[in-house]
Amino acid sequence: MGKIKSLEELMKIKEEALKNVKMREAGKRGKIVVAMGTCGIAAGAKDTLKAVVETLDELNIDDIAVVQSGCMGLCEVEPTIEVALEGEEPIIYGRVTPENAKRIIKSHIVDGELVSDLIVKRGEV
């Protein structure tokens, strides 16, 4: 990066860096909880997690926190993720492969439509 001369250049750095900083700040629009218990990881939750983060990043969504949690108690449908948007009932999706993770983010988070075929539970666990 060369010398900065304008407000635009300054803004650009700010936005770029903010994406990084925001990831770790609380107070977001909602969160995606990826179950990373032992069996979740065995079922591929790490790839799911990676896909979640990548998709959010691709779509420039920075107001959703990605949180890892322990076992949700739904081993048979792992990997599972919970999508909890502020003011809405949390939804748990099961069998979330990386492809499904992408689908969920695009549909649920961006368009506000639940992905009914993957829902395993509504409301608090």
Next chain:
Amino acid sequence: MPLTTNTILICAGGACVSAGEESVKDALERKLKEYNLQDIVKIVETGCMGACSLGPIMVIYPEGVYYQKLTPEVAEKIVEEHILKGRIVKSHLYKGEKGEVIPQPQEEVAFFSRQVKIATRNVGVINPLDIDEYIARDGYFALHKALKEMTPEEVIQVIKDSGLRGRGGAGFPTGLKWEFARKSPGDKKYMICNADEGDPGAFMDRSILEGDPHSIIEAMTIAGYAIGAQKGFVYVRAEYPIAIERLTEALKQAREYGFLGENILGTDFSFDIEIRIGAGAFVCGEETALMHSIEGKRGQPRVKPPFPAQKGLWGNPSNINNVETLSCVPPIIFHGPQWFKQWGTEKSPGTKVFALAGKVKNTGLVEVPMGITLRELIYEIGGGSPTGKKIKAVQTGGPSGGVIPAEYFDTPVDFESLTSLGAIIGSGGMIVLDEDDCMVDVAKFFLEFTVDESCGKCTPCREGTKKMYEILDKITNGEGTEEDLETLEQLAYIIKDSSLCGLGQTAPNPVLSTLKYYREEYLAHVREGKCPAKKCKELISYVIDPEKCVGCTACARVCPVSCISGEVRKVHTIDQEACIRCGSCIEVCRFGAISKVTPAVSVEVEE
């Protein structure tokens, strides 16, 4: 862009580093690697988070969970439990004021929630070695605004309107000082940052330099523009190597981005900053001594006027500001003076950083709005006494300050109120004292410091403080007289009136203020040979209550001079002549049979 799911902010402030932060970080890194998480979990070292007594500490985002008192083993466990499985490791959660577990984001932890962070806004939040993170939090936007949208006079007016006053001790209006320097004739001018921070117990300046070095660079450049300087100096003490290292790196980054050097931000304003390392004498923090030191001369104060704004570095107009003062400047320029004035009081707007120490639960750095009461500061933020003992007073302002008794704890903390009580805000040291603290001893502690630090240029300060120290020593040894108290007061006023610099002028304050509020404690020492706080060794004895002693022998076994005698299951006794009053025995007696008494049990009478 790196994919991060969790970010671990680990405090790399001085206290946490010496508590073993590095080995904790190593352990985290090792464990993360083991689980192949090193790419998605980011570790950031920050400046002091303010809870030093509980260090090393860290926060895990996005959850915002604080962990305290870390060890490498705990760090490994946190990776396995928290990061991998999302289970909070309860045993090392940050403890709030009631000692309960608070697994909540930053906003809700009591110690943090009452604070308003302006000067320390980025400390503990950003990576101090990454200029982009500073920019992400509006860093260098104020510089842009000042240079491109404002004239130097307008910049000065904004600072004047904000009411910002110097945080280095005297509370002089910053905008006014800038104006003097601007109007002072001369082509060459200098902008100096005072990062000497010699006050024992204060470390807010270090923490800002370590945790947010760019805020000082930005502020100095804005100030340089305002007063018409081409060059700046940061005067840091050599004892602050981490601050020096991070500031050096930050200067490099700022030059790369064109925030320092020729034609800053494409304007025709050019300015650069150099670091000067001081030897760490307290008196070198005094502005004229500091400038002598930068010039390569002996760091001794000189008579004022002329003030630095008239004749400063190498005879040129100069402006000198404290670190904390400067770190308030960029947000004031960015948000405007009214924004700053929403906190604080009419005459003392904004916030102040305090270093809470002594007999409070939460010790560390806190930034609070001016005008908060001492009670709120000590009980709500500080969490009150850790032992349940009665808090007696607070000492503010370090060696230039004084004590404020608990009766006055509803006083708002601002420049005028504390001064009217005979104490000062000073650099923001706050030592909480309880019933175990002897006021004569407290005064002696600070006097000892000033005796050591007096530069020796003027006789009243050099000889007078030594004489005062000797008298205090005599009193704590039980050899003082009432005349001594009078001499003490006389000396105090002479030193105050006839010393050349602030060190001598304020050195008697700890004595005068303790004499003002706690004369009866002094009198107890000189009249009755009593130390009411049972602190002064010569005036107390350790005694065993024969009614309570069960003869467990525990005390006799720990006594380093073997002066406790007695048989198993028989009452023990202490040989007063041999006892060195180390206090070990009182700690091990589980039956409460040992106590301290004052005055000391007289040995001679028994002979």
